[in-house]
Amino acid sequence: MKKRDMVIAGYAETPVGFKTGRSAYDLAGEALDQLLERTGLDKREIDGLSVTTALSEAQNPFFAVYMTEALGLTPTWLNYGGIGGCSATGGVARAMSAIRDGMCTLAVVMSADAPSSDWRSNYGAYRGEFQDPPGVQGPPASFGLLMSRYIHQYGLDPRALGKIAVTQRAHALHNPNALKKFQKPLSMEEYMESRVIADPLRMLDSVMFCDGANAFIVTSEANAKRLGLKNMVYPVAYGEVTNFNGADPLADITETGFGKIGPEVLRRAELAPKDVRMFQPYDDFTIAVMMQFEAFGFCERGQGSAYTLRTDLSFEGELPLNTGGGQISAGQPGLASGGLNLAEAVRQMFGEGGTRQVKDARNALVTGIGVIPYGRNWGTSSAMVLEA
Numbered sequence: 040m041k042k043r044d045m046v047i048a049g050y051a052e053t054p055v056g057f058k059t060g061r062s063a064y065d066l067a068g069e070a071l072d073q074l075l076e077r078t079g080l081d082k083r084e085i086d087g088l089s090v091t092t093a094l095s096e097a098q099n100p101f102f103a104v105y106m107t108e109a110l111g112l113t114p115t116w117l118n119y120g121g122i123g124g125c126s127a128t129g130g131v132a133r134a135m136s137a138i139r140d141g142m143c144t145l146a147v148v149m150s151a152d153a154p155s156s157d158w159r160s161n162y163g164a165y166r167g168e169f170q171d172p173p174g175v176q177g178p179p180a181s182f183g184l185l186m187s188r189y190i191h192q193y194g195l196d197p198r199a200l201g202k203i204a205v206t207q208r209a210h211a212l213h214n215p216n217a218l219k220k221f222q223k224p225l226s227m228e229e230y231m232e233s234r235v236i237a238d239p240l241r242m243l244d245s246v247m248f249c250d251g252a253n254a255f256i257v258t259s260e261a262n263a264k265r266l267g268l269k270n271m272v273y274p275v276a277y278g279e280v281t282n283f284n285g286a287d288p289l290a291d292i293t294e295t296g297f298g299k300i301g302p303e304v305l306r307r308a309e310l311a312p313k314d315v316r317m318f319q320p321y322d323d324f325t326i327a328v329m330m331q332f333e334a335f336g337f338c339e340r341g342q343g344s345a346y347t348l349r350t351d352l353s354f355e356g357e358l359p360l361n362t363g364g365g366q367i368s369a370g371q372p373g374l375a376s377g378g379l380n381l382a383e384a385v386r387q388m389f390g391e392g393g394t395r396q397v398k399d400a401r402n403a404l405v406t407g408i409g410v411i412p413y414g415r416n417w418g419t420s421s422a423m424v425l426e427a
């Protein structure tokens with residue numbers, strides 16, 4: 040059953056930059072200042088904080104505590120979000136639970152990272168032992184393998200992935216926070232000619248690591264009203280699963296956690312796929328977007344190419360897709376990535392989409408993908424439905 044007691048009552052986002060030379064703390068400070076300025080909120084009202092693990096601070100086990108110091112906050116509830124690109128939506132969901140449990144009354148969900156300036160991560164686990172030595176050294180290679188398997192099972196029209204990249208780039212042209220380098224149009228020809236980096240995956244199917252931060256205010260509806268906060272959206276349903284199919288040693292990697300949580304989240308939000316007004320999916324790679332169309336029931340499994348090619352995905356279209364450009368065309372601010380698509384959904388629902396405003400922005404489906412493990416698709420899948 041959907042709940043409408045908690046709200047996201049503010050969002051902030053820094054521009055995405057490449058090699059900014061700034062730290063995660065510095066970027067977080069900018070996001071917090073912006074959040075306070077936009078909402079007029081007194082900083083002393085903040086008594087909860089969720090901090091997303093950052094690649095640029097990955098070796099620091101005390102990052103979240105140091106973040107409270109950097110931001111001048113004294114929370115009674117502190118969460119350290121380690122589910123990669125799911126940490127923003129996951130942070131909102133955890134903050135709602137903490138507020139319902141009386142651990143805090145108003146939480147900030149903060150994601151800030153600067154991996155293009157300072158990379159301090161070492162994934163370890165199975166990757167170093169089994170994956171890196173044969174040359175599968177990062178997510179693009181893993182997604183190249185996933186694409187190959189998808190093509191083997193279902194077939195794939197590359198123009199469909201091209202359409203996702205081209206549509207999202209068109210949206211980034213309306214987003215002043217998008218990486219400056221990506222604020223130029225992209226044609227299907229340019230996509231088709233883009234360098235293959237992990238056969239059959241092209242560079243323009245992939246994100247590029249950048250720097251940036253985003254932040255959200257989460258509180259109860261009653262408290263938001265007490266504080267005079269004007270804009271709010273209701274996270275009415277959330278689902279998350281980690282290590283999907285984990286007990287199966289030979290799992291089909293084209294089956295993802297979204298196949299489990301996607302239909303369930305929509306059911307709890309009392310929405311059918313046709314009722315979704317905008318889709319802001321986690322888009323580390325274009326194939327992940329297409330697989331989510333299938334998993335959430337916008338089309339049948341294996342029918343992603345045909346669906347993508349026949350559907351108007353522009354911000355004015357049938358299913359507005361990543362209307363800020365997504366990470367692929369705005370740049371991926373490290374592990375702050377999951378907040379990019381969430382910020383865009385909230386912005387649109389506050390009616391602040393500017394020249395890319397979605398008409399009738401009464402709901403949004405936002406997703407996260409977290410962590411790329413060995414021999415699987417991804418570690419965590421998360422999905423959240425927001426309602427006006």
Ligand SMILES: CC(=O)CC(=O)SCCNC(=O)CCNC(=O)[C@H](O)C(C)(C)COP(=O)(O)OP(=O)(O)OC[C@H]1O[C@@H](n2cnc3c(N)ncnc32)[C@H](O)[C@@H]1OP(=O)(O)O
Nearest residue numbers: 123124177178179242243245246247248323408409410411
């Ligand atoms: C984190 C989670 O929880 C889940 C996830 O999101 S998983 C995804 C995590 N993110 C990643 O793994 C990042 C993936 N991307 C990359 O590794 C690299 O961008 C890449 C392999 C795609 C390209 O790297 P590269 O081959 O070394 O290219 P590089 O030499 O850096 O750049 C060459 C040019 O292409 C551009 N470029 C690089 N990557 C680009 C991309 N993805 N899209 C568009 N342009 C790109 C660069 O800006 C550069 O342009 P100039 O020549 O004009 O300066």
